[in-house]
Amino acid sequence: MITAERKPFDEILELVDGHKKILVAGCDTCVAICLTGGEKEAEILASELRMKAQADGREVEVEHTAAIRQCEWEYLDMIAAKVDEADVVLSMACGIGIQSMAEKFAPKLVVPAVNTNMLGMPQEHAVWLERCGACGECVIGETAGICPVVRCSKSLMNGPCGGSQDGKCEVTTPEKEDIDCAWHLIWERLKAQGREELMHKIRPPKDWSKSSSGGPRKMVKEEAKPV
Amino acid sequence: MADDFEPEIIVFACHYCAYAAADLAGSMRLQYPSTIRMIKLPCTGKLEVIHLLRALEAGADGVYAAGCLEGECHYLKGNLWARKRVEHVKRLLPEVGLEPERVEMYNMSSAQGPEFARVATEFTERIKALGPNPLRRHGVSPHAAAREAARDVALPDEAPAGAAAPAPAAEAPAQAPTEKGPAA
Numbered sequence: 001m002i003t004a005e006r007k008p009f010d011e012i013l014e015l016v017d018g019h020k021k022i023l024v025a026g027c028d029t030c031v032a033i034c035l036t037g038g039e040k041e042a043e044i045l046a047s048e049l050r051m052k053a054q055a056d057g058r059e060v061e062v063e064h065t066a067a068i069r070q071c072e073w074e075y076l077d078m079i080a081a082k083v084d085e086a087d088v089v090l091s092m093a094c095g096i097g098i099q100s101m102a103e104k105f106a107p108k109l110v111v112p113a114v115n116t117n118m119l120g121m122p123q124e125h126a127v128w129l130e131r132c133g134a135c136g137e138c139v140i141g142e143t144a145g146i147c148p149v150v151r152c153s154k155s156l157m158n159g160p161c162g163g164s165q166d167g168k169c170e171v172t173t174p175e176k177e178d179i180d181c182a183w184h185l186i187w188e189r190l191k192a193q194g195r196e197e198l199m200h201k202i203r204p205p206k207d208w209s210k211s212s213s214g215g216p217r218k219m220v221k222e223e224a225k226p227v
Numbered sequence: 228m229a230d231d232f233e234p235e236i237i238v239f240a241c242h243y244c245a246y247a248a249a250d251l252a253g254s255m256r257l258q259y260p261s262t263i264r265m266i267k268l269p270c271t272g273k274l275e276v277i278h279l280l281r282a283l284e285a286g287a288d289g290v291y292a293a294g295c296l297e298g299e300c301h302y303l304k305g306n307l308w309a310r311k312r313v314e315h316v317k318r319l320l321p322e323v324g325l326e327p328e329r330v331e332m333y334n335m336s337s338a339q340g341p342e343f344a345r346v347a348t349e350f351t352e353r354i355k356a357l358g359p360n361p362l363r364r365h366g367v368s369p370h371a372a373a374r375e376a377a378r379d380v381a382l383p384d385e386a387p388a389g390a391a392a393p394a395p396a397a398e399a400p401a402q403a404p405t406e407k408g409p410a411a
Contacts, residue, residue, distance in 0.1 A: 009322040040277065047280040048323050054284075054362050055324030 001121075002030040002094040003128045004037060004114040012045070013052065015111040016088050020059065022049060023086035024113065025079060025101065026066035027093035034128060037092030037114050039066035045092065045113060070097025076104045083108060118150075136210030136217065142198050144189035149206075151182035157203040159183030234288035234354040236263045237373045238347075239278065239309075241271045242382055243301045244337045245293030251340030259344035260351040262288075264370040266381050270294070271332075272305020273380040278373065279316045279330055285372030286363035289354040291331040293346065299336065306334060326357055 006012075016022050024046040032038025046064035053060035065082045067075045070093035076083075083089055083101070088109045091098040095116040102110040120128035133150040139157070140147050149155050153171040160183035163170030169179040190196050208214070240246040246267050252259060268274060271294035282290045292313055294306030310332045317327035331350060335342045374381060 009319075040275070043277050044280060044319075047277060047284050048319060051280070051284050051323040051325065051362055 001033055001119070002096070002116060003034040003118050003120040004031050004092075004094050004116045006036055006041070006045070006092070006114050007112065009048065009052075012049075012090065012113050015113075016049070016090055019087040019109075020061060021085060021087040022046075022060060022062045022090055023082055023088070024049070024062065024064040024090045025070065025083070025092065026064065027070040027091075027097045028066050029069045029071075031093055031097075031114065032066075034120070034122075035126065037094075039064070042066055042092050045090070049090075067093075067097075070094075071100045073100070073104060076101065080105070133211070135206070135208070136214075137207060139203070139206075142201065142203075143186045144193060144195070144198075146182055146186045146189065148182050148186065151180075151185070153179065155206075156183065157206055159186070232355060232359060234262045234351060234359070235286070235369050236289045236291070236347075236350060236354060237282040237287045237369060238263045238265045239268055239271060239274050239290070239292045239373075239377070240265050241294045241301075241306070242267055242269050244295040244299075244339075245333075245335055245343060247337035248293075248335050248339050248343035251338065252343045253340075255340045257340055257344040259347040262351045262354075263347050264373075265384070266370075266374055266377055267384060268377070268380060269382055270300065270302045270305035271309035272300070272302055274309045274312055274377075275380075276312050276316055276319075278377045278380075279313065280319070281376035282369050282373035283320070283325060283329060283360065284362060285367050285369040286360050287369035287373065288357075288360045288363070289329045289331075289350060290373070291333055291346075291350055293333045293335060293343070296334045296336050306332075325360070325362070328353060328357060329360065 024042045026032065026037050026039045026042030028038050035041065042064040046062045049060070049062045053062070063082060063086070065079050067079050069075045070091065083105050088111060089101060089105070090113045091101050091110055092113045093101070094114070095112070098110060098112045102108070118128070118130040119132040119134060121131040123129045130150045132147060135149045139149070148157060148159060152159055153169050154161060160181050164181040164184055167181055167184040169181045171179055187199055190198055238245070240249065246265065249265065271292045274292050279290050292309045294309050295301065297306060300306045313330055313332040316330050320327045320329065333346045335346065
């Protein structure tokens, strides 16, 4: 799923500074599942903003709402009335949802309350790991179902590199301790599958034009377009 | 700080321990401050971050959760979840201009009436030292706001023995039974 983290409170305050009517808009899909921007979190942020305003002696109205999915026009209609009343919308959706809101309700000011960070898999409750880079050309059929694009720190297509030690990546930061070497994992699983020969296959440089390097992407499914 | 400051403190109390401990404290004729207003939960694991925030936003001078002793939760880990949420709120409060000491998590068993009284006294003294919640507004009841915020999870207070049951709504086919059954 798409995961996001809430921005620091001070940054959120700056984004809504000077506005009198604030709508905190959650999204009840991906960001709700990753416990960052659903209706529950929107209500918490709204409460915090009201308390901060009152403590500072500012008169501010803060409401909260949530769309089932902020990234689809139809669901935005359901919160349009509340958006109309607000001076600024503080969206807690992923970057897609925030931009959908900004486009749908333009020129209404829509600002982000979260940082969208990855396409992640919940490894356990409240822990997510990056699993996909949406690179536009999936290679995991040859890499034992393990993505070297996001799980190898260098996105190597022909790994491992010399920094792989005892199955761990040389990249270590306080936030990213104990990163498994993706190519070590690939090797181990290829062995278990009896497909070791794939490790020796030389892969040419990846065509990054199919990723975000090629400009904004567009997908059209002609067979599904309305007639 | 005015010497006559009487804090209003919201207590989210677990049905299985702190609420019963309060009952015991009463039976034991123990003295504790009249500053606390209880909201009974089936387990402190039902306590959400927003419940604590709503109470403070409405002007409660302090809020604490009182759950079972660690390892003794009727639902195994509800009190541990509550502690995590209280600690999360402690991290949020300085950002909005409130002292983190205004929220706390306590643990006690149903047999610890004296502990219930001690906690109520200790927390009241702490809040008296901090002074009133700067968000307090005239005409707003923190207890009513906290109860409203927790309406989906709070249990009804037990009516004192012999108290009249609330009148049923005109269209209601029969009187809704209370937790202890209809008053005799």
